[in-house]
Amino acid sequence: MDLPIVATDSAPAVARPPGRFMPAVRRTLRQAIPTVLGILVLNFALLQMVPGDVVDVMAGESGGATMESMRALREQFGLAGSIGERLVAYLGNLATLDLGVSPRYNAPVAELILDRLPNTLFLVVSGLAVAIVVGVLVGVAMATWAGRLPDRALSLVNLLLYATPGFCIGLMLILLFSVKLGWLPANGHATIGVTLAGGDWLLDRLRYALLPIVTLATFFIAVYGRLTRAAMLEVRQQDFVRTARAKGLAPSRVMFRHVLRNALMPITTMAGLHFAALFGGAAVTETLFGWPGLGRLTLDAVMTRDFNLLLGILLLSSLLVVVVNMLVDLLQLWLDPRIQAR
Amino acid sequence: MGPNVIANDSVVVADPRGARRLPGATALRSLARDPLALLGLAILVGAAFVAAFADLIAPGDPLDMAGIPLQWPGDDPAHVLGTDSLGRDVFSGLVHGTRASLMIGLSAAGVSLALGVLVGAIAGYFGGRADSALLRLTELFQTVPAFLLVIVLVAINTPTIGVIQLAIGLASWPEIARLVRSEFRLLRDSDFVLAARAAGFSSAHIVVREVLPNALPPLIVTTSILVASAILTESGLSFLGMSDPNVVSWGGMIGGNREHIGSAWFLTALPGAAIAIVVLAFNLLGDGLNDALNPRLRRRPS
Numbered sequence: 001m002d003l004p005i006v007a008t009d010s011a012p013a014v015a016r017p018p019g020r021f022m023p024a025v026r027r028t029l030r031q032a033i034p035t036v037l038g039i040l041v042l043n044f045a046l047l048q049m050v051p052g053d054v055v056d057v058m059a060g061e062s063g064g065a066t067m068e069s070m071r072a073l074r075e076q077f078g079l080a081g082s083i084g085e086r087l088v089a090y091l092g093n094l095a096t097l098d099l100g101v102s103p104r105y106n107a108p109v110a111e112l113i114l115d116r117l118p119n120t121l122f123l124v125v126s127g128l129a130v131a132i133v134v135g136v137l138v139g140v141a142m143a144t145w146a147g148r149l150p151d152r153a154l155s156l157v158n159l160l161l162y163a164t165p166g167f168c169i170g171l172m173l174i175l176l177f178s179v180k181l182g183w184l185p186a187n188g189h190a191t192i193g194v195t196l197a198g199g200d201w202l203l204d205r206l207r208y209a210l211l212p213i214v215t216l217a218t219f220f221i222a223v224y225g226r227l228t229r230a231a232m233l234e235v236r237q238q239d240f241v242r243t244a245r246a247k248g249l250a251p252s253r254v255m256f257r258h259v260l261r262n263a264l265m266p267i268t269t270m271a272g273l274h275f276a277a278l279f280g281g282a283a284v285t286e287t288l289f290g291w292p293g294l295g296r297l298t299l300d301a302v303m304t305r306d307f308n309l310l311l312g313i314l315l316l317s318s319l320l321v322v323v324v325n326m327l328v329d330l331l332q333l334w335l336d337p338r339i340q341a342r
Numbered sequence: 343m344g345p346n347v348i349a350n351d352s353v354v355v356a357d358p359r360g361a362r363r364l365p366g367a368t369a370l371r372s373l374a375r376d377p378l379a380l381l382g383l384a385i386l387v388g389a390a391f392v393a394a395f396a397d398l399i400a401p402g403d404p405l406d407m408a409g410i411p412l413q414w415p416g417d418d419p420a421h422v423l424g425t426d427s428l429g430r431d432v433f434s435g436l437v438h439g440t441r442a443s444l445m446i447g448l449s450a451a452g453v454s455l456a457l458g459v460l461v462g463a464i465a466g467y468f469g470g471r472a473d474s475a476l477l478r479l480t481e482l483f484q485t486v487p488a489f490l491l492v493i494v495l496v497a498i499n500t501p502t503i504g505v506i507q508l509a510i511g512l513a514s515w516p517e518i519a520r521l522v523r524s525e526f527r528l529l530r531d532s533d534f535v536l537a538a539r540a541a542g543f544s545s546a547h548i549v550v551r552e553v554l555p556n557a558l559p560p561l562i563v564t565t566s567i568l569v570a571s572a573i574l575t576e577s578g579l580s581f582l583g584m585s586d587p588n589v590v591s592w593g594g595m596i597g598g599n600r601e602h603i604g605s606a607w608f609l610t611a612l613p614g615a616a617i618a619i620v621v622l623a624f625n626l627l628g629d630g631l632n633d634a635l636n637p638r639l640r641r642r643p644s
Contacts, residue, residue, distance in 0.1 A: 031481075038482045047498070163570070163622035165577045168596060168614035171603050179604040273484070280489025284578045288600075298490060299582065302497040310494065318485045 021330055028326040039318045040311075044090065047307045048083050057305050058103065073103070090311075099312040104304050109312040112297065117316070119189060120293035123285065124278045126213045131220035132271060138221065139228020140260060146233060154225070162222035166281065170215035170288045177211060184211055187290040212289045216282060220274060227270060231263035264335060272328035276321045369559075372634040379630020385623035393441040400434035404590045408434070412606050426599050426609055435590045436616050442591040443620060446507050447573035451565055453511025454572075458518025459554070459561075465519070466526025467549050473523075480516045488513040492575060496584050503586050506579065510572050521564055525557035559635035566628035570621045577617050592617050 055073045059065035065073075093100060099109035138154055145151045161169075178186035189208050235241065236259050244254045283295030294313060301309040373379050392399060402408070407429040408421065415424040415432075423432040465476040483491075495509035529535060530553065538548045577593030579585060585594045592613040599609040 034478065035482050035485055038478070039486055042482065043486075043494075046494070159622060159625065160618065163625060164614060164618040165574055165581070165593070165596075167578065167581050168610060168617070171596070171600060171610045171614075172607075175603050175607050175610075276485070276487045277489070280487030280491075280493075281578070283489060283493065284581060287582060298493065302493060314486060314490065314494070317487050317490060321485045321487065 021333060024329050024333060025326060028322070028329060032322040032326075036315070036318055036322065040091075040094075040315055041087070043311055043314050044087050045083070047311060048086075053305055053307065055103070099315075100308040102301075102306055102309040104301075104306040104309065109309050112309060113294065113312055113316055116292060116294045116297050119291060120279070120282055120286070120295060121320075122209070123212055123216060123291065123293060124275070124282055126209065127216035127282075128220065128271065128275065128278055130213055131217040131274075132224055132267070134217070135221045135224025136228050136260075136264075136267065138225040139232065140255065142225065142229040143232035143236070143259075144255065146229070151229075155229075158222045158225045161218050162226070164218075166215050166219050167284050167288050169218050170211065170285060173211050173215060174288075184208075186211065189291050212285050212291055215288065216278060216285045219281075220278065223270070223274070224267060227267055228260075228263060231266050232259050235259045235262045261335070265332065268328055268331050268335065272325045275324040276317075279317055279320065369631075369634040373630050376630040376633060378626045379634070382623040382626030382630065385619060386627065389440050389444060389620055389623070392437055393444050396438045396441055400431070400437040402434065404434040404438040405430060405588070412602065414606065415608055423612060424606070424608060426595065427602055427606075428598075432595075432609065432612060435595050436592070436612060438590045439592040439595065439613065439616065440620075442503065442586075442589050443573050443576065443617070446503060446510070446576045447569045447620075447624075449507040450510035450514070450572040450576070451569040453508060454513075454515035454518055454568060455561075455565055457511065457515035459522050461515070462519040462522025463526055463549055463554065466523035467530050467545070467553065469527070469530075476519070477523075480519050483513070484516045489575065489578065492579060493582070493584065496579065501584050501586055503589060506576060506585065510575050510579075514568060514572065514575075518561070518564065518568070521560060522557060525560060526553055529553045529556055563628050563632045563635060566624050566631060570624035570628070573617065573621055573624070 053074075055070050058073070059070055090100070097110070099113070101107070102109050102112055105112055138158065142151045142154050142158075174186045177184045185208050190204055241254060241258055244258050245251075249258075280295075282293060283298060285291065286293045286295040287299065294317070298310065298313050300306070301313065408431040409418060409425050409429050411425055411427050411429040413421055413425045415422065417424065421431050421433065423436065425431055426435070461476050461480065465473040465480075491513045492509045495512060496506055499505045526549075535548060535552055538552050543552075576585075576591065577596075580591040580593035581597035583594070583597055585591050595613040596610050599606070603610055
């Protein structure tokens with residue numbers, strides 16, 4: 001793999017030709033629309049193959065229902081008709097940004113999702129940020145002392161983090177910080193029954209968020225640590241680094257402005273891919289900490305065969321991944337002025 | 343990435359220095375000098391042994407109540423590693439859980455390897471329209487968060503070992519497909535492929551006998567990482583309670599006892615350590631294989 005080289009000593013690096021960013025956005029959108037449509041059709045077909053629907057579950061829970069009342073419920077929630085008819089109806093509704101109604105919660109799907117989305121997004125974005133910052137720092141440390149004791153020790157810790165399931169680390173954190181020390185709450189996302197304002201509110205939220213964020217981040221700290229170490233060792237051997245050293249730049253400046261900036265390219269690519277992984281992995285963390293997010297909503301929807309809701313969640317999470325990948329593309333354009341939008 | 347070209351119709355190849363040796367012999371020798379990779383291999387051989395002879399090592403059904411619930415390790419000599427909240431023997435659970443973890447990890451990786459190689463080989467070798475269609479399909483699967491897809495696939499069927507293997511495999515093949523595609527694109531214009539084409543071999547022959555063996559080194563490395571992540575995915579799934587209820591699994595042992603974290607944390611720590619050790623072993627082996635199979639890295643210090 002040949003890493004692109006960006007020298008960055010002069011403050012404004014290269015005068016960028018105008019309009020490098022818009023073509024990238026347009027290209028992504030052009031590619032994303034068929035992808036999202038494909039996902040929609042695939043998920044729809046997948047969920048139709050399932051025996052039983054939400055009306056069956058609801059009838060079972062209420063102890064029985066007549067065929068007539070079940071048929072009426074299906075009509076009401078748009079579950080009657082052939083697969084094709086329902087798909088067309090669903091797509092028609094979607095065109096007006098209507099995701100349908102969840103029979104289970106008796107509420108619009110869009111409302112349910114938007115209600116939970118901020119919680120999950122907060123968890124995922126903070127988790128990814130913590131993972132990148134800590135992981136890159138660990139990687140820089142490992143690359144700086146490559147082959148020596150600090151590198152060996154950090155590599156060992158890294159390997160262990162990489163191999164331990166997140167929920168296991170989460171449970172151990174609960175044991176230490178909630179059960180033994182009593183410092184941090186282990187369940188929920190805010191103190192119930194009190195109205196807080198300003199700094200107190202923020203502090204309360206942070207206390208609840210700390211353990212879930214760390215739990216979500218651990219695996220990816222290890223990933224970024226490895227990645228940064230490897231990328232920096234690769235970049236460090238290139239000629240422009242020797243030139244920078246030879247002209248007498250401080251080692252720390254060479255490390256951060258030359259080596260790290262170039263090593264960041266593969267890291268940003270991976271971060272885009274990891275967003276989807278973190279988003280999915282949040283389901284486990286949310287279950288562990290009783291965090292009211294999309295992951296738990298997904299599990300609820302799966303268990304109760306609430307396919308309107310499930311379809312909405314899958315669609316929205318795919319859209320989010322598309323948006324994040326576009327942001328990563330833009331970030332790379334900014335990091336490396338030589339990349340041209342294809 | 344410069345793949346080292348190994349000729350493949352004959353088993354034996356001419357070495358540049360004139361000696362004749364088996365392909366991969368250098369890699370094997372380099373692997374044998376890597377203590378961490380050997381450690382990983384030893385752990386895996388041990389785990390495979392435990393999985394194969396689970397019924398002899400810990401006789402009886404690991405899901406049966408065996409004693410008083412929630413005994414700590416050492417409380418009762420009959421239960422060396424204690425019992426869980428339902429009185430099941432933890433040692434027996436760990437031993438039998440090895441089987442589920444290894445089986446699901448290996449066959450899920452097998453499923454995604456089969457799908458990924460098929461899609462990647464067609465896309466990379468033939469290019470053109472087939473390539474862009476398959477690339478779209480790959481992107482589609484990469485856009486849905488994989489773990490959510492696994493949850494949905496398992497939930498809409500009954501959670502049996504087979505379904506879980508298939509679901510994890512179905513959610514993780516795009517990575518393999520992309521890797522195989524890029525290797526095939528590199529290799530399809532190389533001289534030995536042109537020679538094979540000129541000699542009149544069929545596309546199927548060229549893909550399977552000429553190109554694939556040369557794309558193997560990175561594929562082997564990725565597969566060992568794939569097994570590791572399949573085992574982690576399975577543990578997360580069974581932690582959520584979405585595992586085969588008739589099969590004991592390490593993730594399920596943790597999930598079923600997590601209310602007792604305060605009073606009996608060994609119920610989390612022991613299965614957790616088991617998962618970590620096996621996953622670590624696959625990763626160590628993968629790292630070792632990477633160093634051994636990538637000649638460009640081998641020359642490099644650190």
